[in-house]
Amino acid sequence: MADATMQHDPLAGLNERQREAVTAIDGPVLVIAGAGSGKTRVLTERIAHLLRDHGVAPWEILAFTFTNKAAREMKARLERSCPGALEALWVGTFHATGVRILRRHGGASGVGRDFSIYDADDSLGVVKQILSDHVMDAQVARSPRALRDRISRYKNDLVTPEQVLESARNRIDEKIALLYREYERTLRRNNALDFDDLIARVVELFATSDEARAAYARRFHYILVDEFQDTNPIQMAMIDGLSSHHRNLFVVGDDDQSIYSWRGARVRHILEFEDLYAGTRVIRLEQNYRSTQTILDAANQVIAHNVGRKGKNLWTDGERGERIGLIASMDEEGEAVNVLQVVRELVEGGVKLRDIAVLYRTNAQSRSLEDVLKMGSLPYQIVGGVRFYERTEVRDVLAYCKVLVNPADSVNLRRIINVPRRGIGKATAERLEALAAEKGTTVIDLVRAGAPEITGAAATRLAEFARLYAELERFAAQHVAPQVVERIVEATAYMRHLKEHTADHESRVENVEEFISAAHAFAESAEDKSLRAFLEEVALVADIDAVDLESGQLTLMTLHNAKGLEFDAVIVTGLEEGLLPHYNSIDDAEAVEEERRLFYVGMTRAREHLYLSWANMRRRLGQIEGGIPSRFLHEVPDACLAHPLGSMVRATSGGRGMLDFGGDEPAAQVHPDYESMSQEVGAAGATPRAAGASGTAPSYRVGMRIRHRSYGGGVVRRVEGSGEHTRVTVIFDSGGERKFLAQFAPMRPTR
DNA sequence: TGGTAGAGGCTTTTT
DNA sequence: GCCTCTACCA
Numbered sequence: 001m002a003d004a005t006m007q008h009d010p011l012a013g014l015n016e017r018q019r020e021a022v023t024a025i026d027g028p029v030l031v032i033a034g035a036g037s038g039k040t041r042v043l044t045e046r047i048a049h050l051l052r053d054h055g056v057a058p059w060e061i062l063a064f065t066f067t068n069k070a071a072r073e074m075k076a077r078l079e080r081s082c083p084g085a086l087e088a089l090w091v092g093t094f095h096a097t098g099v100r101i102l103r104r105h106g107g108a109s110g111v112g113r114d115f116s117i118y119d120a121d122d123s124l125g126v127v128k129q130i131l132s133d134h135v136m137d138a139q140v141a142r143s144p145r146a147l148r149d150r151i152s153r154y155k156n157d158l159v160t161p162e163q164v165l166e167s168a169r170n171r172i173d174e175k176i177a178l179l180y181r182e183y184e185r186t187l188r189r190n191n192a193l194d195f196d197d198l199i200a201r202v203v204e205l206f207a208t209s210d211e212a213r214a215a216y217a218r219r220f221h222y223i224l225v226d227e228f229q230d231t232n233p234i235q236m237a238m239i240d241g242l243s244s245h246h247r248n249l250f251v252v253g254d255d256d257q258s259i260y261s262w263r264g265a266r267v268r269h270i271l272e273f274e275d276l277y278a279g280t281r282v283i284r285l286e287q288n289y290r291s292t293q294t295i296l297d298a299a300n301q302v303i304a305h306n307v308g309r310k311g312k313n314l315w316t317d318g319e320r321g322e323r324i325g326l327i328a329s330m331d332e333e334g335e336a337v338n339v340l341q342v343v344r345e346l347v348e349g350g351v352k353l354r355d356i357a358v359l360y361r362t363n364a365q366s367r368s369l370e371d372v373l374k375m376g377s378l379p380y381q382i383v384g385g386v387r388f389y390e391r392t393e394v395r396d397v398l399a400y401c402k403v404l405v406n407p408a409d410s411v412n413l414r415r416i417i418n419v420p421r422r423g424i425g426k427a428t429a430e431r432l433e434a435l436a437a438e439k440g441t442t443v444i445d446l447v448r449a450g451a452p453e454i455t456g457a458a459a460t461r462l463a464e465f466a467r468l469y470a471e472l473e474r475f476a477a478q479h480v481a482p483q484v485v486e487r488i489v490e491a492t493a494y495m496r497h498l499k500e501h502t503a504d505h506e507s508r509v510e511n512v513e514e515f516i517s518a519a520h521a522f523a524e525s526a527e528d529k530s531l532r533a534f535l536e537e538v539a540l541v542a543d544i545d546a547v548d549l550e551s552g553q554l555t556l557m558t559l560h561n562a563k564g565l566e567f568d569a570v571i572v573t574g575l576e577e578g579l580l581p582h583y584n585s586i587d588d589a590e591a592v593e594e595e596r597r598l599f600y601v602g603m604t605r606a607r608e609h610l611y612l613s614w615a616n617m618r619r620r621l622g623q624i625e626g627g628i629p630s631r632f633l634h635e636v637p638d639a640c641l642a643h644p645l646g647s648m649v650r651a652t653s654g655g656r657g658m659l660d661f662g663g664d665e666p667a668a669q670v671h672p673d674y675e676s677m678s679q680e681v682g683a684a685g686a687t688p689r690a691a692g693a694s695g696t697a698p699s700y701r702v703g704m705r706i707r708h709r710s711y712g713g714g715v716v717r718r719v720e721g722s723g724e725h726t727r728v729t730v731i732f733d734s735g736g737e738r739k740f741l742a743q744f745a746p747m748r749p750t751r
Numbered sequence: 752t753g754g755t756a757g758a759g760g761c762t763t764t765t766t
Numbered sequence: 767g768c769c770t771c772t773a774c775c776a
Contacts, residue, residue, distance in 0.1 A: 066766085067766080068766090093766060094766075095766050096766090119766095120765085120766095143760085145760095145761090195765090195766060196766095198766085199766095259764075260764080260765080260766095262763080262764065262765090263764085263765065263766080361763065361764075362762060362763055362764075363762075363763085363764085364762055364763090364767095367767095384764095384765085387765095418752095421752090421753075423752070423753095424752095425752045425753080426752085427752080428752095457752095458752095540766075541766095542765070542766060543765090544765095558763085558764065558765095559764080560763090560764045560765070561764090561765085579763090582762095582763050582764085583763085584762095584763060585763080594764095595763095598764080619767075620762085620767095621760095621761070621762075621767070621768095622767045622768085623767095
């Protein structure tokens with residue numbers, strides 16, 4: 001063991017508190033880990049310490065992370081510090097771990113081992129199907145989405161349909177309880193589990209079979225939980241079922257970073273952990289290794305406005321650092337242009353593009369940023385928004401896969417039975433479903449059996465579909481995931497369907513191709529290359545899992561997605577009343593505190609440079625609304641700001657125009673003199689500012705020949721807008737057509 | 752049964 | 767402002 005320690009000492013380079021956390025082996029431990037205090041490191045080193053210095057076997061350890069990405073990274077780090085034998089170590093999200101347990105315990109969870117995993121969209125399909133099959137109160141049926149969310153909340157709070165029914169106070173509540181019950185039945189009939197079930201069924205399994213529970217509790221001697229502040233009751237029940245026996249439960253979290261209460265997470269779990277687990281050792285990590293003192297001071301001051309917290313104060317040995325920049329803009333487009341300008345200045349100042357993040361409260365805010373970025377030449381990646389696997393064309397192909405793996409899946413069968421169109425209309429589909437219900441069989445079995453009740457033209461078409469399905473089924477039985485996916489696309493002539501029936505078929509075809517590539521990529525790395533395994537991976541991936549922070553691109557994402565990440569420079573945008581804090585939270589003191597935590601999470605992502613941005617006007621749902629600078633801005637001490645907030649607010653409140661910051665200033669500073677800034681504002685319409693200090697952008701005319709740094713020569717086809725909003729559409733000699741923002745595009749006229 | 756146009760909802764955040 | 771669903775007609 002001495003040798004092992006020589007190779008890698010898990011305790012080297014840790015501070016006293018971190019060391020204490022790593023070496024507190026037995027019994028419950030609660031680590032309150034402030035932002036940037038090295039909690040990931042503590043978690044990994046603790047596992048390494050258990051493995052190397054305490055003779056713990058890898059299969060005795062179970063660690064829960066918040067994302068698959070975090071799990072992957074933790075495993076990679078461990079592979080470096082203690083190579084080998086990590087196969088047996090369980091590190092994953094609650095959902096992924098739930099699936100692992102449920103696949104092993106097949107029937108115990110009320111579904112077969114080959115169950116489908118329903119995502120939010122599938123669940124919504126179930127709710128809609130129930131609403132259309134059963135005549136429901138108009139009031140109940142109004143919002144299927146809200147109903148689905150409500151069912152999800154019930155499940156996360158361990159509330160059964162029966163309990164909802166008992167506590168129902170009116171007819172509507174009763175109807176909802178019945179709908180919830182029917183939803184659960186439908187899922188079982190379809191041999192499907194939704195996201196919440198992946199954890200709920202494990203809890204149920206533990207409750208009904210003490211044998212199963214004890215087997216896991218005995219196996220996993222050491223349980224670790226990351227991001228503990230974001231666990232919800234059902235996850236807590238799972239943790240408790242696994243650890244109540246030996247009580248070797250190590251949880252790490254930060255009550256100030258609890259931002260998932262809407263998903264049922266309870267800060268209570270961290271605040272009351274000591275009461276739940278008697279004899280808990282509490283360790284606080286408050287030394288921050290990430291941010292400058294200025295950023296920490298600002299974040300500390302902001303979060304101090306919250307009442308419901310344990311209280312902590314982050315400090316650092318490091319530099320005071322530069323002050324926080326403010327970006328005030330006229331509207332969201334101006335904000336986007338200013339943000340791009342600041343990014344350019346940062347890059348000129350030596351910050352790498354991949355170390356810069358632009359954060360926002362809602363996905364919708366990414367649009368204006370993206371519009372501007374598209375026309376510039378900065379490579380960027382957007383995390384989230386319309387998710388890849390939620391696109392119609394991808395879901396269609398996915399639905400074929402799901403039905404092939406689990407033929408009882410009537411929701412997805414309904415999706416594909418007439419896609420591409422094959423003349424099996426709504427009437428026939430509903431007839432089949434009614435027949436199946438009547439006979440106590442499944443739709444697919446009726447299709448396979450040829451359903452004698454269906455006659456005429458519909459019968460012929462149904463027979464054709466049955467033939468197609470049988471062929472795919474035969475093929476799927478003998479081939480791996482990528483081959484099956486390709487076969488589906490081919491046999492259904494899906495690409496032709498896209499070309500004939502959709503307007504934007506080019507990008508749709510690309511998406512389907514990307515889906516096929518994803519299947520190939522999966523098959524290259526996965527051990528189990530089956531379609532079922534592929535579907536499982538697809539179901540559990542989150543957008544953030546795919547983010548490549550090494551890719552050299554600027555990253556745009558929501559504040560929620562930024563949790564756990566860090567960047568040299570962070571720009572938090574949309575700091576306006578109504579956006580941050582959001583409208584839906586503004587009237588509720590507790591909800592506002594969560595919004596403040598969200599802001600706090602955003603601020604503490606930054607290592608050196610932090611910018612806060614707001615706009616005076618913003619389009620929301622097609623309406624233009626006035627933006628009042630967020631109350632949170634006023635909570636940042638003036639001493640931390642590069643400019644007094646008051647002057648910046650006054651400068652923009654008249655709505656005179658977009659503020660422009662001088663390109664000659666060092667990266668961290670906004671324009672030093674707001675008076676001169678205002679003058680520039682007045683002139684902004686006439687003379688666009690070029691990026692950096694290179695003077696004004698060239699003026700473009702239609703027909704002019706240009707040369708672009710990346711795309712080469714081309715001809716100007718259109719010129720729109722004026723001043724810094726000027727957009728130029730260029731047809732390149734290489735064939736492509738592109739649109740640029742004149743002031744930023746690296747191109748010039750050639751004659 | 753399939754195509755189209757208009758209405759209506761949505762957007763807070765996601766495993 | 768955009769997407770999805772519904773109603774109605776061919």
